[in-house]
Amino acid sequence: MSTITLDSKVPSGPIQDRWDNHKFDMKLVNPANKRKFTVLVVGTGLAGAAAAATLAELGYQVKCFTFHDSPRRAHSIAAQGGINGAKNYKNDGDSIYRLFYDTVKGGDFRARESNVYRLSQVSVNIIDQCVAQGVPFAREYGGLLDNRSFGGAQVSRTFYARGQTGQQLLLGAYQALMQQVALGRVELHTKTELLEVVKKDGVAVGIVTRNVTTGEVQSWSGHATLLATGGYGNAFYLSTNAMNSNVTAAWRAHKQGALFANACYTQIHPTCIPASDDTQSKLTLMSESLRNDGRIWVPKKFDDNRPADEIPEEDRDYYLERKYPSYGNLAPRDIASRAAKVVVDEGRGVGPLKNGVYLDFGESIDRLGKETVFERYGNLFDMYERITDEDPMKVPMRIYPASHYTMGGLWVDYNLMTTVPGLYALGEANFSDHGANRLGASALMQGLADGYFVAPYTVGDYLAGLLGQGTVSTEDPVFKAAEQTVNDASHRWLSIGGTKSPEYYHRELGKLVWDYCGMARDQNGLEKALSEIPALREEFEKNVRVLGNPEGVNQSLEKVGRIADFFDLGELMCRDALMREESCGGHFRVEHQTEDGEALRDDEDFSFVGAWEWNGAGTAQTLHKEPLVFENVKPTQRSYK
Amino acid sequence: MKLTLKVWRQDNVNDPGRFETYEATDVKDEMSFLEMLDAVNENLIESGHEPIVFDSDCREGICGTCGLMINGQAHGPQKGTTTCQLHMRKFHDGETVTIEPFRAAAFPVIKDLMVDRSAFDAIVQSGGFITADTGGARDANEILIPKPAADASMDAAGCIGCGACVAACPNGAGQLFTSAKLAHLGLLPQGQAERWKRTEDMVETMEMFFGSCTNYGECQEACPKEIPIDFIAMMNRDYLKSKLKNRKLSGQKY
Ligand SMILES: Cc1cc2nc3c(=O)[nH]c(=O)nc-3n(C[C@H](O)[C@H](O)[C@H](O)COP(=O)(O)OP(=O)(O)OC[C@H]3O[C@@H](n4cnc5c(N)ncnc54)[C@H](O)[C@@H]3O)c2cc1C
Ligand code: SF4
Ligand code: FES
Numbered sequence: 105m106s107t108i109t110l111d112s113k114v115p116s117g118p119i120q121d122r123w124d125n126h127k128f129d130m131k132l133v134n135p136a137n138k139r140k141f142t143v144l145v146v147g148t149g150l151a152g153a154a155a156a157a158t159l160a161e162l163g164y165q166v167k168c169f170t171f172h173d174s175p176r177r178a179h180s181i182a183a184q185g186g187i188n189g190a191k192n193y194k195n196d197g198d199s200i201y202r203l204f205y206d207t208v209k210g211g212d213f214r215a216r217e218s219n220v221y222r223l224s225q226v227s228v229n230i231i232d233q234c235v236a237q238g239v240p241f242a243r244e245y246g247g248l249l250d251n252r253s254f255g256g257a258q259v260s261r262t263f264y265a266r267g268q269t270g271q272q273l274l275l276g277a278y279q280a281l282m283q284q285v286a287l288g289r290v291e292l293h294t295k296t297e298l299l300e301v302v303k304k305d306g307v308a309v310g311i312v313t314r315n316v317t318t319g320e321v322q323s324w325s326g327h328a329t330l331l332a333t334g335g336y337g338n339a340f341y342l343s344t345n346a347m348n349s350n351v352t353a354a355w356r357a358h359k360q361g362a363l364f365a366n367a368c369y370t371q372i373h374p375t376c377i378p379a380s381d382d383t384q385s386k387l388t389l390m391s392e393s394l395r396n397d398g399r400i401w402v403p404k405k406f407d408d409n410r411p412a413d414e415i416p417e418e419d420r421d422y423y424l425e426r427k428y429p430s431y432g433n434l435a436p437r438d439i440a441s442r443a444a445k446v447v448v449d450e451g452r453g454v455g456p457l458k459n460g461v462y463l464d465f466g467e468s469i470d471r472l473g474k475e476t477v478f479e480r481y482g483n484l485f486d487m488y489e490r491i492t493d494e495d496p497m498k499v500p501m502r503i504y505p506a507s508h509y510t511m512g513g514l515w516v517d518y519n520l521m522t523t524v525p526g527l528y529a530l531g532e533a534n535f536s537d538h539g540a541n542r543l544g545a546s547a548l549m550q551g552l553a554d555g556y557f558v559a560p561y562t563v564g565d566y567l568a569g570l571l572g573q574g575t576v577s578t579e580d581p582v583f584k585a586a587e588q589t590v591n592d593a594s595h596r597w598l599s600i601g602g603t604k605s606p607e608y609y610h611r612e613l614g615k616l617v618w619d620y621c622g623m624a625r626d627q628n629g630l631e632k633a634l635s636e637i638p639a640l641r642e643e644f645e646k647n648v649r650v651l652g653n654p655e656g657v658n659q660s661l662e663k664v665g666r667i668a669d670f671f672d673l674g675e676l677m678c679r680d681a682l683m684r685e686e687s688c689g690g691h692f693r694v695e696h697q698t699e700d701g702e703a704l705r706d707d708e709d710f711s712f713v714g715a716w717e718w719n720g721a722g723t724a725q726t727l728h729k730e731p732l733v734f735e736n737v738k739p740t741q742r743s744y745k
Numbered sequence: 746m747k748l749t750l751k752v753w754r755q756d757n758v759n760d761p762g763r764f765e766t767y768e769a770t771d772v773k774d775e776m777s778f779l780e781m782l783d784a785v786n787e788n789l790i791e792s793g794h795e796p797i798v799f800d801s802d803c804r805e806g807i808c809g810t811c812g813l814m815i816n817g818q819a820h821g822p823q824k825g826t827t828t829c830q831l832h833m834r835k836f837h838d839g840e841t842v843t844i845e846p847f848r849a850a851a852f853p854v855i856k857d858l859m860v861d862r863s864a865f866d867a868i869v870q871s872g873g874f875i876t877a878d879t880g881g882a883r884d885a886n887e888i889l890i891p892k893p894a895a896d897a898s899m900d901a902a903g904c905i906g907c908g909a910c911v912a913a914c915p916n917g918a919g920q921l922f923t924s925a926k927l928a929h930l931g932l933l934p935q936g937q938a939e940r941w942k943r944t945e946d947m948v949e950t951m952e953m954f955f956g957s958c959t960n961y962g963e964c965q966e967a968c969p970k971e972i973p974i975d976f977i978a979m980m981n982r983d984y985l986k987s988k989l990k991n992r993k994l995s996g997q998k999y
Contacts, residue, residue: 158879172802174866176906177810182803193886229882236882238875238935240899247889265899271807272902279874286870294863317855346802380775383784386804487806490823490830493774556879605790607783651795656757657856659798660790 138163148175151531152332154555183270211539341614373508540689602647809905910964919955
């Protein structure tokens with residue numbers, strides 16, 4: 105049995121002073137000493153690029169890694185809607201406290217209050233920083249920044265750059281990073297994938313990577329290692345995540361002793377384009393803003409095969425407006441998603457595969473005119489038409505929920521350090537801040553908060569204690585052993601010589617995880633998944649076919665290792681969901697719902713973070729609990745009626 | 746539908762490369778071009794042949810990772826559309842489709858349809874940023890930016906760095922990409938302090954890697970984000986001025 109005790113290291117005192125006091129209490133490294141420290145940053149999305157650039161500006165030696173061909177390609181680039189900042193520029197009553205409150209409540213009281221408060225505090229600095237870098241946020245005619253309301257918030261605190269906010273924020277961070285590369289303070293390694301996290305005497309001392317162009321396996325040593333490697337939504341196979349997003353970096357860290365928290369907290373976004381057939385490789389998100397003017401409905405009758413325009417008003421069920429009269433079509437993501445699942449499961453779905461619901465702009469077009477509607481949503485309509493060949497100005501859009509974001513991830517303390525000393529997790533890769541459900545426009549905020557404003561301080565505090573110590577030589581046996589593990593794995597995959605592609609197994613695994621651990625979960629299904637996933641995994645390990653060799657480009661080899669980690673993770677998601685005998689946020693246990701079908705939390709027994717410890721392949725992980733304390737926001741039942 | 750694919754296969758940068766022919770069967774209208782290739786690859790793997798290497802990631806037209814020459818056109822026949830967003834309904838049964846990498850002197854082929862576009866990063870590294878170290882920024886609303894300026898900057902900032910402009914250009918020039926970055930930063934008040942140095946450095950770095958622009962205009966036609974060549978004219982004007990300005994800024998008399 106392990107001896108891990110989870111210490112969140114949350115500072116004491118009034119919540120609004122905790123971060124400032126903590127910053128004051130942390131040890132500093134003087135400028136001349138900073139350059140004696142090497143920090144490895146893995147990932148160049150918002151969190152990684154921001155951290156690498158900032159640490160380099162401070163004077164640390166940074167080595168930065170991404171498997172992409174350029175830092176600018178990280179998945180953050182795809183975020184559309186916007187980023188929150190508690191600026192109260194609209195004078196509509198927003199404040200740091202309100203953003204804090206909304207985030208704790210939106211997370212269904214499963215996040216750490218102190219972290220959320222800090223996130224809200226630094227949100228204002230993020231906006232300043234991004235503007236200084238030249239992020240072209242939308243403006244009003246007077247030249248001030250424009251804001252919109254997003255994801256059901258009652259204030260306008262979302263900053264945006266057309267429908268390309270993630271792109272513009274990432275380009276800002278990427279440019280700052282490239283400047284540091286030019287100055288020689290960051291050594292950038294693109295096309296370089298982390299495959300092992302290396303420890304010596306219980307402390308993280310570096311990583312082993314494979315160059316995906318040449319196949320070269322190499323060790324890197326550093327005083328601290330930061331993982332900013334994104335989320336694991338692709339465990340479902342079909343998701344809105346980029347094709348190459350994966351859990352491998354986090355998972356290899358987990359295998360080295362970093363606890364993995366709240367794996368079952370996944371977010372299913374209500375407005376995506378439904379799959380068209382089983383060759384589909386990924387799903388496309390349609391911005392949530394469409395719900396401002398679109399009405400969601402399905403036919404009242406089962407198996408109603410009439411085209412939408414032949415179904416009269418009285419035969420339509422505007423189910424969100426019916427169930428949630430006050431929020432209607434703007435009900436939060438988890439609620440809107442589950443409601444869609446209910447009607448599709450009943451057999452009232454629409455489209456050729458009956459796997460969607462209508463999002464209808466007919467009424468808005470009558471009320472506002474074609475031009476206004478097109479002006480608001482034209483670019484989204486074009487994108488939709490490119491994919492489906494249907495024009496939403498003429499026929500209602502079809503949408504269905506899809507995996508979009510993962511709240512779970514590596515457990516970190518207040519300093520963003522995992523349970524492995526010297527190993528940090530930033531951005532979507534960690535579990536902090538969003539609890540069981542993330543609010544719209546808050547992931548970009550968290551990635552940049554971690555990267556620009558939190559890790560650069562907290563990492564310094566750790567490094568200060570290492571003054572005078574060098575890095576561990578990459579010739580050390582710990583590195584050689586990790587390299588061996590990587591090489592052995594490559595050879596094992598290449599020698600199986602089965603009959604099916606890696607992709608095939610990812611798709612099959614994804615179906616299991618989606619069916620049993622998707623929008624609604626129950627004990628039977630989860631137990632079934634826990635027996636079916638290992639069985640599929642066994643077949644995968646015997647029958648997968650990976651061609652070619654380990655040298656040079658081998659995309660199947662890259663994929664197969666990632667899929668193996670998704671197998672482990674898929675199991676953990678189910679185990680975590682089975683353990684959590686309550687419903688909260690994105691985790692809906694069918695057995696735990698109110699009379700009218702809403703999520704029923706159990707604060708008495710489940711007000712904790714569930715963090716799992718790896719015990720070796722084939723053995724179930726051990727659960728550790730970090731109790732959650734709510735001193736400022738009193739847990740209540742969320743209601744959007 | 747059924748298609749015949751003529752696909753460029755090349756083992757590495759030194760291999761001369763060749764076209765191979767494959768049949769794509771069961772192609773459906775709703776498939777994207779890359780999903781069609783995924784299906785071909787799965788069949789190749791299951792029949793013991795190495796799959797075709799090509800790059801993609803977001804498959805939403807925003808990351809700039811994908812990019813193929815399809816029947817001689819960068820990103821294929823649909824205007825304003827990346828390869829990943831192109832759908833098979835734009836093709837017809839029985840058609841032969843030729844698929845090649847984005848060829849250019851500055852983009853060496855890594856394998857098959859995958860090319861090395863790191864020359865773009867080198868251009869950005871030489872000056873494509875506004876110096877603003879973390880922490881020192883003033884309140885965001887203290888900088889007023891007229892909406893038209895913010896909008897024009899955003900038009901340029903929409904470049905996804907895919908390289909179609911280079912692949913489409915008979916000279917393999919990098920002007921559209923470089924000018925888009927310069928315009929994004931140069932149209933904003935925050936970008937003024939470094940404007941002239943940035944222009945000179947980026948243009949000269951670009952010239953180290955890429956061919957020269959002779960105004961064919963193919964780049965604008967191929968660009969999936971429809972970045973206009975007007976930005977190239979802006980860049981050229983700024984470059985001429987930058988020579989003078991930079992000398993003046995460094996205290997030289999002229
Ligand atoms: C379609 C879509 C729209 C979204 N819209 C919004 C929005 O409007 N607002 C919002 O707040 N959030 C939004 N999100 C969520 C948000 O975009 C992400 O949560 C966030 O960008 C994640 O940033 P990150 O820095 O943590 O990771 P990522 O951007 O995913 O970056 C991960 C990095 O890690 C690298 N990496 C991963 N594994 C390895 C490895 N093993 N070795 C080396 N490198 C590795 C990758 O190369 C990449 O550089 C959206 C998400 C999606 C899918
Ligand atoms: S200018 Fe257009 S074609 Fe060229 S890299 Fe940018 S988006 Fe691609
Ligand atoms: S894959 Fe991202 S633009 Fe095509």
